[in-house]
Amino acid sequence: MMQSVAGLARRAGGAAIAAALLLPAGAHAQAQNGLSNLFGGIFSGSNPAPAQPSPGPSGAQTGALPWSGEDGASGHPLMTAAAIREAAGNFDNCVAAMWPDAARRGITQENFQRFTAGLAPDLRIMDLMDSQPEFTKSIWDYLDILVNDNRLARGREILAKYKAQFDATEKATGVDRYIIASIWGIESNYSTQMGDRSVLQSTATLACIGRRQAYFKDEFLSALEILNRGDLRPEQLRGSWAGAFGPTQFMPTAFKRFAVDGDGDGRRDVVDNPTDLIASTANNLKKDGWQPGQTWGYEVVVPQGFNYMLADRAKAMTIAQWEKLGLKRPNNQAFPHPAEKAYLLAPAGAQGPGFLMLQNYRVIMKYNPAEAYALAIGHFADRLRGGQPFVQPWPRQERELSRTERLELQQLLAQRGFYKGTPDGQFGGQTREALRNFQASIGVPADGFASSDVLDRLRGR
Secondary structure (H helix, E strand, O other): OOEOOOOOOOOOOOHHHHHHOOOOOOOOOEOOOHHHHHHHHHOOOOOOOOOOOOEOOOOOEOOOOOOOOOOOOOOOHHHOHHHHHHHHHOHHHHHHOOHHHHHHOOOOHHHHHHHHOOOOOOOHHHHHHOOOOOOOOOHHHHHHHHOOHHHHHHHHHHHHHOHHHHHHHHHHHOOOHHHHHHHHHHHHOOOOOOOOEEHHHHHHHHHHOOOOHHHHHHHHHHHHHHHHHOOOOHHHOEEOOOOOEOOOOEOHHHHHHHOOOOOOOOOOOOOOOHHHHHHHHHHHHHHOOOOOOOOOEEEEEOOOOOOHHHOOOOOOEEHHHHHHOOOEOHHHOOOOOOOOEEEEEOOOHHHOOEEEEOHHHHHHHHHOOOHHHHHHHHHHHHHHOOOOOOOOOOOOOOOOOOHHHHHHHHHHHHHOOOOOOOOOOOOOHHHHHHHHHHHHHOOOOOOOOOOHHHHHHHHOO
């Protein structure tokens, strides 16, 4: 879906999860979409987000959580409370100043005035943009929550109900119907958790206030283009705090790139028209490089004593080469295409299952760059087509480190010369590489898994 900003809540509220769950360093993700909405309800056990109240005259949301009035946790100068207040005071001028750019995109002056009339900033978004939760979920908890019996049952109903649409789309694009259904299920729990903030209000707020104004200016103007063209009505353009909308959570710019009119009615309605939704999501994956007829990856058994320094996205080898290193599928199943190239992912280190990831997994990661998300999508799709749960156990006895502990781990790695970045409590590829190098230096499996034991070793205990 839709290229976005790594490190933000790729869909409202889920930023912390995506960041903590194996987000690769430097990845550009789909922005702030449905996972945020999904995580906002699933991890707290709450219901889908209630409708967003209308803003009051000052821009404050009446009846909703107000802005904290505090500096953002990122420390960015545009996220200080003073900068936020100053920008909010200039909001009307900021929106009006975007008219020349809107005109260059073919938006009529009448529509620009109609769609921007009464817009006021939703400053609560500033808290959501910079939120850094202290605790996150482990990858196995994440999978337990997202890949469950109820969601699978609903997914099978969706596949049966829209069989004709899936048939046509699969034939036209070569994109696996189960992957499309999986994205639909995980992004919005099959259209039940899509978010209810005004996309115009959210993107206008972010275009004028905070640390990603240039990025969100493009999103705001793209949202205006969608309305100007008549693909969607303003009441349909509702979603996450960062502007993602619809059952598979398109950002406005991604909608422009990937949305298609699947049924020929002259509109690209990815919100309420299942034909357009399925065709557009498939078109997104196709244009991102989906390989027809191929799977996303395989669960593998990693032999004892394996060199986990090879578990790296940059170190792809053929399946046959991995087999020579001792990797096998559970129950000794054969790999159907030994010449395919794959990389090894070991999300729980030597204590958990390994996975050989193919090109289609990389395509899913363009939709969202969190490895845990892409693993959930692939596994959910396999389960929908009748596959079994993962065979190998997860190290459920391990606990997730708190943000304070993650910061400490990075600081200790830096003190020992292994970590060169700025400690921020978020683990990406740079942290994992530093951790592996430290583990190798003390003679333990260099799997990059941040356990409480490795933190104790860094502390010298």
